[in-house]
Amino acid sequence: MKLDRRKFIGSGGLLAGGACLLPLFSACNSGKEGVKANYSGSGLKLSFEPYDLQLKHVFTIASFSRTTTPVMLVKIEWEGFVGYGEASMPPYLGESHKTATKFLSSLKLDQFTDPFRLNEILSYVDGVAEGNCAAKASVDIALHDLIGKIVDKPWFQIWGYNQEDTPLTTFTIGIDKPEVVTEKVKEAARYKILKVKIGRGTDEEMINTIRKVTDIPLCVDVNQGWKDKREALDKIHWLKEQGVVFVEQPMDKYDLDTMAWLTQHSPLPTIADEGVQRLVDVPKLKGAYSGINIKLMKCTGMREAHKMMNLAKALDMKVMIGCMTETSCGVSAAAQLSPMVDWADLDGNLLISNDPYKGVTVQNGKVILPKRSGIGIN
Numbered sequence: 001m002k003l004d005r006r007k008f009i010g011s012g013g014l015l016a017g018g019a020c021l022l023p024l025f026s027a028c029n030s031g032k033e034g035v036k037a038n039y040s041g042s043g044l045k046l047s048f049e050p051y052d053l054q055l056k057h058v059f060t061i062a063s064f065s066r067t068t069t070p071v072m073l074v075k076i077e078w079e080g081f082v083g084y085g086e087a088s089m090p091p092y093l094g095e096s097h098k099t100a101t102k103f104l105s106s107l108k109l110d111q112f113t114d115p116f117r118l119n120e121i122l123s124y125v126d127g128v129a130e131g132n133c134a135a136k137a138s139v140d141i142a143l144h145d146l147i148g149k150i151v152d153k154p155w156f157q158i159w160g161y162n163q164e165d166t167p168l169t170t171f172t173i174g175i176d177k178p179e180v181v182t183e184k185v186k187e188a189a190r191y192k193i194l195k196v197k198i199g200r201g202t203d204e205e206m207i208n209t210i211r212k213v214t215d216i217p218l219c220v221d222v223n224q225g226w227k228d229k230r231e232a233l234d235k236i237h238w239l240k241e242q243g244v245v246f247v248e249q250p251m252d253k254y255d256l257d258t259m260a261w262l263t264q265h266s267p268l269p270t271i272a273d274e275g276v277q278r279l280v281d282v283p284k285l286k287g288a289y290s291g292i293n294i295k296l297m298k299c300t301g302m303r304e305a306h307k308m309m310n311l312a313k314a315l316d317m318k319v320m321i322g323c324m325t326e327t328s329c330g331v332s333a334a335a336q337l338s339p340m341v342d343w344a345d346l347d348g349n350l351l352i353s354n355d356p357y358k359g360v361t362v363q364n365g366k367v368i369l370p371k372r373s374g375i376g377i378n
Contacts, residue, residue, distance in 0.1 A: 043110030044121075045077040046139070050097040053088075053325055053352045057184065060175040060197065066090070069325040072100040073356070074138040076146050078115050083146025084357070084377060085333075087138035088297050088324040088348070100135040103128070107139070115146050122303055133277070133300050140301025141333045141375060148374030155302070155336040156369055165339035166367035169346045170195035170219060175202065178209045185213045192365030193217045193245070195345055199225020203235060207242050219343070221248040224274055229258050233265055240267045246318075246343070248293060249273040259288040266290075271320055279304050282311050291318025291342065296334050297326075309337055323348035332359030333375040338367050 053069040074085040089095040106128055112121050125139050148155050156163060171191040173184050175198065188194060194214075198206050199222040210218065220239060226232040232250050239247065246269040251258050253275035263270045269290035276285055277298045285292060292312050294305050305321070312319050319341045323331050326348040338344050344367055349355050359377035361368045370376035 042079065042113060044112050044115060044143075046074070046104065046107060046109045046142075047077075048072050048074045048100070048104050048138070050101070051327075051356070053327065054354045055325060055351055056353050057174065057180070057351070058176070060200075069352075070097050071327065071330075072097065072104070072135065072138055073327070073329070074104070074142045076109065076115075076139070076142040078146060079150075081146055081149050083142040083144070083149060083374060084329050085138040085140065085142030085145065085301075086327055086329040087134040088326040088330055089134050090324050093134060093297070095132065095134050099132065100138075103132040103135040104138070109139075115143060115150065118143060118147065118303065122301070126300060134297040137296045137299070137301035137330075140303055141296065141330065144302045144333065145374035145377075152373050154369065154371060154373055154376050155333075156339060159306070159336070161336075161339040163339065163369050163371075166335070166369060167338060167341060167344045168192045168365045169344045169362055169367050171347045172221075172345070172351065173197065173206075173210065175200050175206065178205065181206060181209045182213055185210050189214075190365060191216075191362070193219065195248075195347075196220050197223065199223050204238075207239070207244075211242060215243065218242070218244045219246045219248065220244055221273065222250040224249055224252050226250050227252075229262050232262055236262075236266050236268055244268060246271055246290070248320075249275060256284070256288045263287070263289055269318055271318065273322070276308075279308050279311065282308055282317075283315065286315050286317065289317070291320060293320040293322045293345070294334075294337075294341075295322045295324065296330060297324050302333055302336065305334070305337060309340060313340075318342045320345060322346070325351050327352070327355050328357040328359035329375070329377055332357075332370070332377050335360040335367055335369055336375060338369070 051071050051073050055067050058065055058067055070089050072087040076083045087100050122140055125136055170193050171188045172195045196218050198220050248271040271291045271293050272285050272289040273293040276292045294308050296305055299305050309319050320343040321334050321337050321341045322345040323334050328349045331346050331349045335346055357377045
């Protein structure tokens with residue numbers, strides 16, 4: 001579906017001024033009385049537009065292939081400010097333009113006249129219906145973007161993170177024929193670590209093909225493709241010899257006993273992806289995995305992702321911040337957390353050919369956060 005980008009983002013979304021400063025943000029967000037802003041009393045205005053992302057290459061993992069990803073582009077307007085959000089909905093998550101439209105249409109955000117009541121608003125959104133995590137994330141991201149623009153600060157700064165502490169990001173190489181894999185790896189020469197999709201029975205072929213082109217560190221994402229724990233362990237030992245630094249979702253997400261055994265014996269860290277979605281899942285995974293991959297589209301957005309990161313760290317687990325195939329809107333929102341994680345997989349916007357936004361960038365493989373307010377897009 002063709003999107004008129006100028007029509008969608010040209011209605012004041014780039015305004016980043018405002019007299020509300022960080023001390024006021026803290027007080028407003030906590031709901032304390034006695035601190036007043038010059039609000040007119042108008043409610044939040046929500047609008048959304050369906051969009052289809054076009055992938056540069058066929059994207060293949062252990063269980064499926066696709067060439068497009070449906071997304072919903074969202075904006076929330078208030079007092080001349082506009083915040084932008086996104087729901088990325090790869091089909092395997094069970095969301096679509098139809099479900100997102102139904103969910104977003106059911107929301108009554110105009111009942112809220114103070115965008116700083118973040119927890120109150122997002123708790124309402126989360127409680128309207130079960131599931132719909134990506135659609136909920138789109139509202140969460142837009143609200144965070146709105147608040148950041150009102151206080152004229154990017155979220156990494158609001159959270160108190162150092163912009164210079166961002167990690168390298170992986171660049172994903174999907175399962176494909178050796179000649180296509182070779183081409184993809186050559187195109188990814190500016191990245192310092194690659195994420196390789198495996199789990200379809202061509203694992204050694206994939207790694208050996210890449211090693212003919214580059215010797216940079218790799219991580220692998222099995223997407224639950226391995227079925228036998230001892231065979232999986234043998235593969236992990238071989239992968240370690242090939243310069244792999246961690247293994248993502250090697251086994252069935254429901255089989256925590258098998259994962260706990262594998263993690264205990266594995267020479268490499270194991271990371272949960274399909275096996276973790278929301279905050280409530282994190283404590284259950286202690287001991288079964290070495291760490292978790294947090295994605296805004298799975299966990300309903302920035303608010304819960306921030307909580308998940310802090311809880312995982314408290315449990316002495318590794319943290320990875322990831323994404324789906326997304327525009328720079330969703331990826332830039334996730335990147336606000338990146339200074340505090342162990343690994344980042346923030347290449348979703350780099351895999352598409354029709355990104356309507358500009359935001360987070362990559363230089364020499366490193367995540368570069370824009371200094372623009374909110375989530376940092378224009």
